[in-house]
Amino acid sequence: MVVGEFTTEVDTVVIGAGPGGYVAAIRAAQLGQKVIVIEKQHVGGVCLNVGCIPSKALISASHRFEQMNHSESMGISAENVHVDFHKVQEWKGQIVDRLTSGVKGLFKAHNIESVEGEALFVDSDVVRVNHGYESSRYKFNHCIIATGSSPIEIPGFKWSSRVLSSTGALALKEIPKKLVVIGGGYIGIELSSALAGFGTEVVILEGSPSILPAFEKRLIAPVKKKLKAKGVSVFTKALAKGVEETANGVSVTAEVKGKTQTFDADYVMVTVGRRPNTKDLGLDLAGVELGERGLIHVDKQGKTSNDKVYAIGDIVSGMALAHKASYEGKIAAEAISGIASEVDYRAMPAVVFSDPEIASVGLSEEEAVKEGYEVKTGQFPFAANGRALSLGESDGFLKIVSRASDGLVLGAQIVGVSASDMIAEFGLAVESGMTVEDLALTIHAHPTLGEIAMEAADVVLGHPIHIAK
Structure with missing residues (x-):
């Protein structure tokens, strides 16, 4: 039973405090709106906590280690270079803490209220936030949904201590001796390259004819060359079939160009894409229409089928990029403030932090x-x-x-x-x-x-x- 429920009226509710949501909230507040941000986990969202920022920190540490071990051509050599992975993770965590604390400070500076809990639409202009045994209701003039996305779990590879998403891989307490990576997209390539730089023996299984299939072949060639130099084995046209877990590792079965092969490792990381977080929001009660793959239909300002509700980031069509979400957050905040802003993706950059x-x-x-x-x-x-x-x-x-x-x-x-x-x-x-x-x-x-x-x-x-x- 829910107790202690009450209703607050507010100009704008933002659901999700990732790079789309927190930017939208700040811009809306700058334009004079009273804003409440609802976040069920961590301010900063996936990007700051378990995505963009920690992965780039790990990549930077890996590059530093490689440079210390391979600078002989410059006349610089070092012996017994050692990685204290616990300290690497600690350093990475400090960066995350600094940035998320910064966002909280910006909320305070702009008089934005941050509410922890799970949001659920109960009407076209009312959202309920459940936190523990209590809940609150917010009646809004406008709402911006920025709930992001989650890693896709594929059949036969249920998340566990040995079957990891990118989030699990970033939280490892040790450098794996062997790692199988399912998916040769940008997340798989970035983390494969970083861990290989630390000395992990990496095998990449990619279902397409090439890794990074969204990019031109000539762009990929130097990345393939560097992966090979790091000892990474890449198998294309490879379909992962299943995994057997043991006390000390995993055994991954895959069909590679029509032949069955088995790969043994300490862990397997699955990076085959992400799905939008649009379930369990009560969107039907809000009159918000969903399209293919659970994405929300929006116009060029981010407006949904409900004139009061906007959606941005990974839950709308287009590339799932943090900077795209931030850009759309500004547009939506300006649109609900009466400014004639709309998206223009001509100059939207895409980046892979490969090597x-x-x-x-x-x-x-x-x-x-x-x-x-x-x-x-x-x-x-x-x-x-x-x-x-x-x-x-x-x-x-x-x-x-x-x-x-x-x-x-x-x-x-x-x-x-x-x-x-x-x-x-x-x-x-x-x-x-x-x-x-x-x-x-x-x-x-x-x-x-x-x-x-x-x-x-x-x-x-x-x-x-x-x-x-």
């Missing part, structure tokens, strides 16, 4: 041609850049896709060190309608990785300086 990193924005050459553009491209290798060579990171290239008639930048793809940072310049170029001449005429500091952007623009224009025409 080396992959980043893209705008249209690829193939996509641009399919859309009817006559294109002109330019490509510049990291191997011809002084800063990349001085970092010992010469693998990769940057490619610009432009409109042949006037040089308008349509998109860019990068594979190489710091691609995740470099792609922002091209996001700006696509968003602002810049041309390759604008990029070429922009003076880039020397020696920097940023010069690669200028050099690639020169290639498009037909007068490259540091590679032969």
Whole structure:
């Protein structure tokens, strides 16, 4: 029985305090709304607590360990380099705590009330929050749903202490000696590369003909090369069939190109995708319509079939990206405040924190041609850049896709060190309608990785300086 239930009227209720929800809440508060945020687990959501941030911390620690062990070409060598994984996890946790505490501080600064509990719609403009044996009701003028997504559990691989999601893998108390990874998408590749850097023997089973199937083959090639150098075994067209758990490990059975194979390891990590968290919200009582795969139908402002309810992030169509959720959160907050804002995904970047990193924005050459553009491209290798060579990171290239008639930048793809940072310049170029001449005429500091952007623009224009025409 629920006791102590009462109703509070509020301008805006935000369900979920991840990178979509907390950004939406702050923007709505900035625009003068009284905001309440409901979160059932941790402020910061999956991204800050068990996703983007902790995974990148682990990747950074792995890179540092590899550099300490493999810098002989620079004249630097070290003996008996040791990893205290407990301290690695402790350091990772400190980063998470600092960021989540920062979000809580921002809530306080903007007079946003944070409520812990599970949200359930009971009417088109009322949500109930259950916390323990008590519940509260909030009657809202507007609501923004930002409940994110959860790892998909596949048949035959029930979560356990040995069968892990990405969340479980990030919480490991030891560096596995052997790991089987099911799924060669961005999460699987990022964590495989990080753990392989620590010395784990990794096997990747990917059902598609290639890992990272959403990216061009040429972008993937340097990543495959580095995975092989780290001792990672990649099996494509491989379908995981089942797992047997023992006291000390697992035995994974898979069909690889039509043949049955068995892989023994300490753990198996399943990273085959994520599903939207739209169940058990009472969306039918709110008059909110669901589409395919449990995604919520929204318009360009994030509005659902209920004019008072908006939805953002992983629970709506499009790429499941933290920065997409944050962007949509701002749009939704502005829309319910009467501002004529709507989404425009032209300059939405996608990044894989692989080794080396992959980043893209705008249209690829193939996509641009399919859309009817006559294109002109330019490509510049990291191997011809002084800063990349001085970092010992010469693998990769940057490619610009432009409109042949006037040089308008349509998109860019990068594979190489710091691609995740470099792609922002091209996001700006696509968003602002810049041309390759604008990029070429922009003076880039020397020696920097940023010069690669200028050099690639020169290639498009037909007068490259540091590679032969």
